[in-house]
Amino acid sequence: MIRFILGRLIKAVFILLAILVFNFLLIHAAPGDPAAVMAGEAGAADEKFLADLRANFGLDQPLYVQLWLYIKGAVQLDLGYSFRQQMPVAEMIGDRLPATLLLTGVAFVLSLVLGVAAGVAASARQGRWGDTIISTFALLFYATPLFWVALMATLVFSVWLEWLPGFGYSTIGAGYTGLAHVLDVAKHLVLPASTLGLFFTAIYMRMTRASMLEVSRLDFVKTARAKGLSRGVIQRRHILRNALLPVITLAGLQAGQIFGGAILTETVFAWPGIGRLMFEAINQRDYNVILGVFYISAAMVLLFNLITDVIYVIVDPRIRLTT
Amino acid sequence: MFKTTKLTAAVLALALAGPLAAQDGTPKAGGTLNVVIQPEPPSLMIGLVQNGPTQMVGGDIYESLLRYDFDLKPEGQLAESWEISEDGKTYTFKLRKGVVFHDGEPFTSADVEFSMDKFLRETHSRMRTYMEHVESIETPDDYTVVFKLKQPFGPFIGIFEAGTAPMIPKHIYEGTDFANNPANNTPIGTGPFKFDKWEKGSFIHLVKNEDYYMEGKPYVDEVYYHVIPDAASRAVAYETGKVDVLPGGSVENFDVARIQAMDNTCITDKGWEYFGPLSWMWVNNDNKPLDDVKVRKAIMHGIDREFAKDALWNGLGKVATGPLSSSTRFYDGDTPDISYDPDQAKALLAESSYNGETIRILGLPYGETWQRWAEAVKQNLSEIGMTTEIVPSDVAGWNQKVADRDFDLAFTYLYQYGDPALGVSRTYMGDNAAPGSPWNNVADYQNPETDKLFDAAALMASPDDRMAAYKTIQDKIVEDVPNIWLLELGFPTIYRCDVKNPVNTAFGVNDGFRDVWIDK
Numbered sequence: 001m002i003r004f005i006l007g008r009l010i011k012a013v014f015i016l017l018a019i020l021v022f023n024f025l026l027i028h029a030a031p032g033d034p035a036a037v038m039a040g041e042a043g044a045a046d047e048k049f050l051a052d053l054r055a056n057f058g059l060d061q062p063l064y065v066q067l068w069l070y071i072k073g074a075v076q077l078d079l080g081y082s083f084r085q086q087m088p089v090a091e092m093i094g095d096r097l098p099a100t101l102l103l104t105g106v107a108f109v110l111s112l113v114l115g116v117a118a119g120v121a122a123s124a125r126q127g128r129w130g131d132t133i134i135s136t137f138a139l140l141f142y143a144t145p146l147f148w149v150a151l152m153a154t155l156v157f158s159v160w161l162e163w164l165p166g167f168g169y170s171t172i173g174a175g176y177t178g179l180a181h182v183l184d185v186a187k188h189l190v191l192p193a194s195t196l197g198l199f200f201t202a203i204y205m206r207m208t209r210a211s212m213l214e215v216s217r218l219d220f221v222k223t224a225r226a227k228g229l230s231r232g233v234i235q236r237r238h239i240l241r242n243a244l245l246p247v248i249t250l251a252g253l254q255a256g257q258i259f260g261g262a263i264l265t266e267t268v269f270a271w272p273g274i275g276r277l278m279f280e281a282i283n284q285r286d287y288n289v290i291l292g293v294f295y296i297s298a299a300m301v302l303l304f305n306l307i308t309d310v311i312y313v314i315v316d317p318r319i320r321l322t323t
Numbered sequence: 324m325f326k327t328t329k330l331t332a333a334v335l336a337l338a339l340a341g342p343l344a345a346q347d348g349t350p351k352a353g354g355t356l357n358v359v360i361q362p363e364p365p366s367l368m369i370g371l372v373q374n375g376p377t378q379m380v381g382g383d384i385y386e387s388l389l390r391y392d393f394d395l396k397p398e399g400q401l402a403e404s405w406e407i408s409e410d411g412k413t414y415t416f417k418l419r420k421g422v423v424f425h426d427g428e429p430f431t432s433a434d435v436e437f438s439m440d441k442f443l444r445e446t447h448s449r450m451r452t453y454m455e456h457v458e459s460i461e462t463p464d465d466y467t468v469v470f471k472l473k474q475p476f477g478p479f480i481g482i483f484e485a486g487t488a489p490m491i492p493k494h495i496y497e498g499t500d501f502a503n504n505p506a507n508n509t510p511i512g513t514g515p516f517k518f519d520k521w522e523k524g525s526f527i528h529l530v531k532n533e534d535y536y537m538e539g540k541p542y543v544d545e546v547y548y549h550v551i552p553d554a555a556s557r558a559v560a561y562e563t564g565k566v567d568v569l570p571g572g573s574v575e576n577f578d579v580a581r582i583q584a585m586d587n588t589c590i591t592d593k594g595w596e597y598f599g600p601l602s603w604m605w606v607n608n609d610n611k612p613l614d615d616v617k618v619r620k621a622i623m624h625g626i627d628r629e630f631a632k633d634a635l636w637n638g639l640g641k642v643a644t645g646p647l648s649s650s651t652r653f654y655d656g657d658t659p660d661i662s663y664d665p666d667q668a669k670a671l672l673a674e675s676s677y678n679g680e681t682i683r684i685l686g687l688p689y690g691e692t693w694q695r696w697a698e699a700v701k702q703n704l705s706e707i708g709m710t711t712e713i714v715p716s717d718v719a720g721w722n723q724k725v726a727d728r729d730f731d732l733a734f735t736y737l738y739q740y741g742d743p744a745l746g747v748s749r750t751y752m753g754d755n756a757a758p759g760s761p762w763n764n765v766a767d768y769q770n771p772e773t774d775k776l777f778d779a780a781a782l783m784a785s786p787d788d789r790m791a792a793y794k795t796i797q798d799k800i801v802e803d804v805p806n807i808w809l810l811e812l813g814f815p816t817i818y819r820c821d822v823k824n825p826v827n828t829a830f831g832v833n834d835g836f837r838d839v840w841i842d843k
Contacts, residue, residue: 032719040722041374049448056502084365154559167556172526172547270551272524285719
């Protein structure tokens with residue numbers, strides 16, 4: 001097991017490096033650079049202004065030098081500096097990470113629990129009205145674009161009913177502390193987290209249901225039934241445990257994205273998270289910030305893939321780890 | 324669709340005709356002002372960054388010697404009085420006494436000299452060109468500044484506003500690397516509000532400057548600038564009462580009618596006179612068949628700009644008559660006719676060298692309105708028999724394509740800074756056409772006659788002489804149609820009616836909230 005993990009970690013480092021180089025080249029292939037964007041926003045600029053900015057940003061050096069400097073920094077976990085924002089990238093990401101983790105984490109747990117529960121419930125009632133209702137809702141949420149759900153949720157719960165704040169992380173200027181602050185943030189979290197969670201809930205539900213039905217037709221389930229085990233025990237211990245493997249795969253993928261943030265949800269709800277930071281950085285060609293977010297997300301995806309593989313072994317002892 | 328927009332246009336016109344929040348009632352002190360800021364500025368140091376949001380927040384923190392009313396007439400700000408010599412070459416400013424920076428240091432003529440001569444000359448592209456005209460700056464005492472010009476430069480009196488010539492504390496910046504001074508993150512000026520806190524991605528918080536030199540001002544205790552990235556959410560923020568002021572461009576135009584129908588909601592399109600934002604399509608005059616003036620004229624007459632104004636801009640703004648905005652000095656309304664006339668357009672096209680080539684239209688990636696506008700132009704041009712395609716891009720890509728001259732027609736809009744010598748000549752001067760910049764003479768318009776006139780008009784001492792020169796220039800340029808002028812853009816500022824005076828200079832909300840009070 002330890003050998004497996006070490007082997008994978010070593011591989012991961014090389015994959016990460018390859019991703020970094022690829023991202024770097026990709027982002028520099030896009031037209032325009034941060035200096036041109038900043039000058040563009042000013043609406044007027046002369047040669048000196050652009051040259052000063054480029055020199056300041058290090059963009060006047062050949063591309064391979066810039067790449068080498070970036071990789072050298074990245075290996076030492078130095079993510080560089082955002083010249084646009086006059087801040088180290090690590091600090092910027094650190095500022096935004098808590099908000100993102102809260103949003104994506106809550107959405108992740110919510111969707112996993114709800115999705116699996118709904119999937120189990122639907123499969124147990126296959127073909128009956130309970131199944132139909134759950135499946136219909138799942139299909140609806142699966143097929144509806146996220147931004148539309150977000151806008152409608154704001155319209156209904158924030159504008160019409162005035163139950164929940166429509167955007168933001170906390171009430172600005174209220175100066176809440178302690179429990180009041182926690183409650184305030186929780187209130188602001190409801191709409192974005194459920195919007196983001198609904199989509200994944202639908203996916204987990206559909207996957208769990210399909211997988212449960214597939215497993216329930218296998219011979220060992222018949223055997224269990226023949227042994228006289230109760231319906232509940234068969235569902236939980238025999239079917240669910242075996243049906244969970246594809247769900248775990250998917251959860252591993254979603255977990256990797258937790259650190260990458262949710263661009264759409266964060267934008268519509270003005271949630272000050274990583275996704276928005278990255279999206280704005282892309283528009284502004286703030287290279288170091290984009291690469292920094294990519295770096296962190298890539299590392300997290302690799303890490304969670306590894307964790308997923310380890311969980312497989314725990315859930316299904318038939319699986320053996322080989323590097 | 325068309326019917327309703329006509330209606331909203333009428334409603335809007337009515338609302339705009341109503342009394343503008345003038346100095347009604349006695350100002351009340353106190354309260355919090357909540358304002359939308361979009362997009363989030365990269366920095367608040369207005370001497371280093373000249374984009375819109377930086378100016379909006381920076382305009383509360385920093386000040387200049389003057390400010391300008393809706394007719395661009397100067398008013399004193401940090402200067403108490405000023406004098407221009409007969410020959411137009413000496414400008415003498417008397418500064419206010421008892422002004423201090425937010426850190427308590429006094430503001431004196433040394434700061435003026437430092438800001439203009441050292442700081443802005445180094446960091447500010449526009450100021451760099453304006454300062455070319457300055458021979459010397461003298462500071463005979465702490466409260467007098469004398470600018471000696473090399474030759475008369477008419478627009479000079481128009482550059483002393485916070486976005487162009489902010490007063491920067493010498494004691495903080497002298498001898499430092501301006502761009503990387505850590506003080507840039509905690510901006511210090513003389514303005515009515517002090518910087519308090521910036522939670523990136525959420526809000527910027529300014530508090531009242533208790534030591535402000537104007538008795539009783541500012542009235543409000545604090546200002547929150549809310550960062551809300553999505554246009555629909557910004558509309559919701561106003562509707563749910565989270566913000567009270569939506570500066571121009573905060574919400575999509577199609578939401579304006581709905582929002583302004585709300586109770587206690589006022590709207591004004593004033594406060595843009597200095598900028599005079601004029602939109603046009605760059606025409607690549609070097610590309611065939613656009614090098615043919617008949618093709619350009621056909622496009623000009625083939626575009627229904629009234630429709631764009633009513634349907635896309637809610638009836639706000641004005642149809643442009645030529646290269647100058649009507650709020651810019653020396654505007655001449657009596658230029659050759661360029662109005663919508665599809666029949667004339669077809670006739671011109673038939674006589675021209677156009678043979679069905681596909682014309683590439685580069686839209687401006689600034690949101691829905693601009694995208695629809697490109698589609699409307701495509702439609703108009705297909706009606707007169709031209710084949711076009713719309714090229715998609717994002718902001719950085721747009722900049723690059725325009726700088727590289729990789730387009731046939733490209734939407735843009737630019738500020739005019741109140742004077743043709745500051746904001747218009749750059750677009751038409753023949754020697755300012757080198758590729759690499761998206762703001763110079765991108766169209767590559769070459770006309771030695773107007774070049775000469777532009778050069779001369781900037782340096783004339785008498786306004787009457789300047790008017791005569793600019794009148795000829797406008798006639799000539801409109802005759803040549805180097806660009807397709809669209810609209811003088813109208814950006815409505817929407818605010819709660821009990822917020823008084825949010826817009827009372829030619830800079831609107833960019834001039835800070837010095838005079839704002841809340842009637843509650």
